[in-house]
Amino acid sequence: xxxTATPSHQPHTLLVTDVRQVDGSRVDVSIVDGRIAALGPNLxxxxxxxxxxxxxALLLPGFVEGxxxxxxxxxxxPWYRNEVGPKLTDRIxxxxxxxxxxxxxxxxxxxxxxxxxxxxGTTRLRTHVDIDTVAxxxxxxxxxxxxxxxxxxxxxxxxxxxxSGVLGRPGTDALLGEALEAGADVLGxxxxxxxxxxxxxxxxxxFGLAERYGKPVDIHLHEPAELGAFTLGLLLDRVAxxxxxxxxxxxxxxxxGALPERERDALLARLADLQVALxxxxxxxxxxxxxxxxxxxxxxxxGGNDGVRDTWTPxxxxxxxxxxxxxxxxxxxxxxxxxxxAFDCVSSIAARACGFADYGLHVGARADLVLVAADTLAHAIxxxxxxxxxxxxxxxxxxxxxxxxx
Amino acid sequence: xxxTATPSHQPHTLLVTDVRQVDGSRVDVSIVDGRIAALGPNLxxxxxxxxxxxxxALLLPGFVEGxxxxxxxxxxxPWYRNEVGPKLTDRIxxxxxxxxxxxxxxxxxxxxxxxxxxxxGTTRLRTHVDIDTVAxxxxxxxxxxxxxxxxxxxxxxxxxxxxSGVLGRPGTDALLGEALEAGADVLGxxxxxxxxxxxxxxxxxxFGLAERYGKPVDIHLHEPAELGAFTLGLLLDRVAxxxxxxxxxxxxxxxxGALPERERDALLARLADLQVALxxxxxxxxxxxxxxxxxxxxxxxxGGNDGVRDTWTPxxxxxxxxxxxxxxxxxxxxxxxxxxxAFDCVSSIAARACGFADYGLHVGARADLVLVAADTLAHAIxxxxxxxxxxxxxxxxxxxxxxxxx
Numbered sequence: 008x009x010x011t012a013t014p015s016h017q018p019h020t021l022l023v024t025d026v027r028q029v030d031g032s033r034v035d036v037s038i039v040d041g042r043i044a045a046l047g048p049n050l051x052x053x054x055x056x057x058x059x060x061x062x063x064a065l066l067l068p069g070f071v072e073g074x075x076x077x078x079x080x081x082x083x084x085p086w087y088r089n090e091v092g093p094k095l096t097d098r099i100x101x102x103x104x105x106x107x108x109x110x111x112x113x114x115x116x117x118x119x120x121x122x123x124x125x126x127x128g129t130t131r132l133r134t135h136v137d138i139d140t141v142a143x144x145x146x147x148x149x150x151x152x153x154x155x156x157x158x159x160x161x162x163x164x165x166x167x168x169x170x171s172g173v174l175g176r177p178g179t180d181a182l183l184g185e186a187l188e189a190g191a192d193v194l195g196x197x198x199x200x201x202x203x204x205x206x207x208x209x210x211x212x213x214f215g216l217a218e219r220y221g222k223p224v225d226i227h228l229h230e231p232a233e234l235g236a237f238t239l240g241l242l243l244d245r246v247a248x249x250x251x252x253x254x255x256x257x258x259x260x261x262x263x264g265a266l267p268e269r270e271r272d273a274l275l276a277r278l279a280d281l282q283v284a285l286x287x288x289x290x291x292x293x294x295x296x297x298x299x300x301x302x303x304x305x306x307x308x309x310g311g312n313d314g315v316r317d318t319w320t321p322x323x324x325x326x327x328x329x330x331x332x333x334x335x336x337x338x339x340x341x342x343x344x345x346x347x348x349a350f351d352c353v354s355s356i357a358a359r360a361c362g363f364a365d366y367g368l369h370v371g372a373r374a375d376l377v378l379v380a381a382d383t384l385a386h387a388i389x390x391x392x393x394x395x396x397x398x399x400x401x402x403x404x405x406x407x408x409x410x411x412x413x
Numbered sequence: 414x415x416x417t418a419t420p421s422h423q424p425h426t427l428l429v430t431d432v433r434q435v436d437g438s439r440v441d442v443s444i445v446d447g448r449i450a451a452l453g454p455n456l457x458x459x460x461x462x463x464x465x466x467x468x469x470a471l472l473l474p475g476f477v478e479g480x481x482x483x484x485x486x487x488x489x490x491p492w493y494r495n496e497v498g499p500k501l502t503d504r505i506x507x508x509x510x511x512x513x514x515x516x517x518x519x520x521x522x523x524x525x526x527x528x529x530x531x532x533x534g535t536t537r538l539r540t541h542v543d544i545d546t547v548a549x550x551x552x553x554x555x556x557x558x559x560x561x562x563x564x565x566x567x568x569x570x571x572x573x574x575x576x577s578g579v580l581g582r583p584g585t586d587a588l589l590g591e592a593l594e595a596g597a598d599v600l601g602x603x604x605x606x607x608x609x610x611x612x613x614x615x616x617x618x619x620f621g622l623a624e625r626y627g628k629p630v631d632i633h634l635h636e637p638a639e640l641g642a643f644t645l646g647l648l649l650d651r652v653a654x655x656x657x658x659x660x661x662x663x664x665x666x667x668x669x670g671a672l673p674e675r676e677r678d679a680l681l682a683r684l685a686d687l688q689v690a691l692x693x694x695x696x697x698x699x700x701x702x703x704x705x706x707x708x709x710x711x712x713x714x715x716g717g718n719d720g721v722r723d724t725w726t727p728x729x730x731x732x733x734x735x736x737x738x739x740x741x742x743x744x745x746x747x748x749x750x751x752x753x754x755a756f757d758c759v760s761s762i763a764a765r766a767c768g769f770a771d772y773g774l775h776v777g778a779r780a781d782l783v784l785v786a787a788d789t790l791a792h793a794i795x796x797x798x799x800x801x802x803x804x805x806x807x808x809x810x811x812x813x814x815x816x817x818x819x
Contacts, residue, residue, distance in 0.1 A: 085788060086788035086789045086791065086792040088749050088789070088791075089748045089749050089791070090748055090749065090750075289697070290745075291695070291742050291743040292742065292744060292745030316795065319747075320747055321747060321749075321752065321792075321795045322738070322742060322795055332728070333697070336696070336697050336728060337697040337698055338698060339696075339698030339699070341495055341725075341727060341728075342495045342496055342497065343494050343495050343496065344496075381492075382492035383492045383494070385492065385495070385727055386492045386727075388727075389722065389727045389728055
């Protein structure tokens with residue numbers, strides 16, 4: 008493995024030559040001080056410029072992970088044997104017990120997984136970090152340390168996430184406030200009805216905190232069908248009342264996959280109107296919001312893993328091309344133009360939904376590039392070849408298949 | 414890539430040392446004349462025996478692909494751009510047109526994909542081959558040539574498959590008979606109601622042919638919900654009437670994923686009683702038979718890809734560990750013991766359902782072994798690491814990551 012996460016002696020100028028854009032055109036990419044300075048055929052080169060030969064590889068923008076939990080992962084640890092019961096509360100209690108007894112360290116683990124994401128081409132990432140009355144801000148401190156370590160290459164947003172709800176354990180709301188003051192960017196929340204048991208009060212606490220600290224919101228809403236629709240309606244009322252248009256993400260939103268079309272579309276219309284975005288992991292075993300329905304109604308839908316190999320799930324991968332494939336498969340997409348929509352969910356649309364700045368393959372954007380040996384974008388999604396080159400913020404962080412197969 | 418599909422100078426005796434079984438025990442495996450001769454700790458070795466150092470890798474049996482279409486694949490060809498319409502008939506017509514104009518060669522293509530399966534650890538494979546009035550037996554001839562080329566290492570079953578139905582194009586039934594005489598092992602069939610338009614007559618032709626040629630049946634049943642249930646009932650009547658117990662597979666059977674539990678379980682009980690097996694690809698976007706429900710009712714459910722990168726679908730992989738993962742994800746399985754059930758679907762259960770002989774990791778079985786660097790079986794399924802070693806019928810066919818990433 009030739010990758011290094013925090014190279015310190017990179018030149019300020021880099022020219023990546025002979026890459027193929029998804030439209031088939033061959034170009035060079037000139038990078039100066041971490042930005043794309045020029046993009047076109049046969050760019051001039053001089054002796055002071057470092058060269059990377061793209062050798063005709065397909066050029067993609069750095070990927071965006073829209074929802075993961077770096078602090079929970081067992082990535083690189085001995086295999087965690089999952090013997091957990093089926094209920095959400097089983098999983099929450101099991102994790103709390105395991106963390107207390109396994110010596111799991113959120114700093115070490117989040118760094119291991121973040122580096123794997125980076126080496127697989129993810130240069131922007133939103134991670135939810137558990138804030139609770141047992142661990143306090145300990146997991147946040149670990150993830151903040153990881154963010155600092157990778158500061159030059161990985162653009163990371165941290166969500167302060169109350170994994171046990173905001174109402175059940177007194178003091179959680181104050182801890183969330185402390186987390187936001189300590190460096191978390193976004194306020195998290197979880198199932199106001201089925202976990203907190205009081206959707207109105209739970210949402211009022213969440214939106215009150217968001218307003219007080221001036222932070223956007225990203226809420227995990229697993230509540231099914233009509234219950235989820237009810238809670239979502241209450242949430243949308245508060246987006247309007249608090250003027251939070253364009254600053255709220257609803258993660259999962261399984262309910263939108265289970266409603267009759269008329270009810271679903273009424274909610275999608277409200278989501279579009281209030282500029283509330285949806286995050287999907289596209290799990291194959293539960294109802295999910297339809298990508299095509301969201302597009303048709305003007306709702307922003309983007310993608311993420313959720314947890315990667317933790318006490319909740321054995322699945323997940325730092326390779327966002329795999330997530331694009333799973334999103335495409337879940338939505339029954341087969342045509343090349345449809346697979347491109349799934350890729351948008353882990354690239355441009357995710358960047359816009361999360362508010363990652365200066366994203367894309369255009370002059371002036373942050374220089375986040377991924378090269379893969381693939382004929383087309385659809386080919387890259389289904390083949391998920393090793394990354395030939397990953398450039399993050401102008402720096403080479405992976406070369407020749409530093410793959411995340413741990 | 415060090416793999417070779419048809420090695421000719423392999424020694425007759427091979428000792429694979431220091432491998433880990435899924436129960437954690439460390440053993441050696443002694444192979445003589447293509448069979449497992451002994452399996453246990455510290456087996457004796459002598460100078461005449463070739464050695465392969467397992468280095469503590471996890472030992473798995475060779476994988477079984479229960480349903481694919483080697484003759485359709487574009488594997489290794491330039492990327493096929495999918496611009497096909499959404500209907501089943503669109504896809505059938507599109508493929509016929511493409512085959513006539515692209516120079517696609519079923520012999521070349523089936524060999525490329527079969528070798529990729531082998532190098533990824535699949536040593537037994539059932540492939541459906543198109544038989545129709547345009548191509549006649551041409552695709553079959555190509556796949557028969559591939560079977561002959563890989564005879565020493567890949568155990569291949571061929572299904573004579575009427576991709577356009579058995580009733581619509583006169584002469585198809587006679588061609589199916591010719592295919593069975595020419596070397597096909599199993600009689601295929603397709604959607605007796607929704608494609609053939611006459612479920613009774615279609616099924617009667619199929620079961621008549623099966624009886625006349627003394628061959629088992631594998632029918633593609635995509636028909637949804639109540640329609641599929643109706644056709645499945647007619648089919649089960651004929652299994653009983655023709656004494657075909659234990660010799661029929663129903664592939665896909667989407668209907669079983671869409672029925673109310675009582676109706677579903679009544680059909681599952683009949684399937685179990687008549688020893689009719691089900692094949693699933695576990696697609697995430699349509700209803701599928703539940704693995705746990707099948708197990709509870711005593712129905713054999715096994716797994717396969719269906720097509721791999723063809724004009725129908727961009728998806729699919731010669732890595733059956735990936736299929737096991739998709740089956741587990743589709744069924745919402747997370748526990749290690751549940752993931753092992755998904756692995757059974759692409760190994761022991763598939764071998765039993767298809768009738769592949771002498772399968773498994775026991776003395777006397779055909780020596781089909783896969784070694785991977787993984788802590789546990791569940792880890793192997795989610796990480797899908799490169800194959801450290803693949804032994805097929807006692808011969809080394811892949812070593813140190815001859816991965817099928819094409």
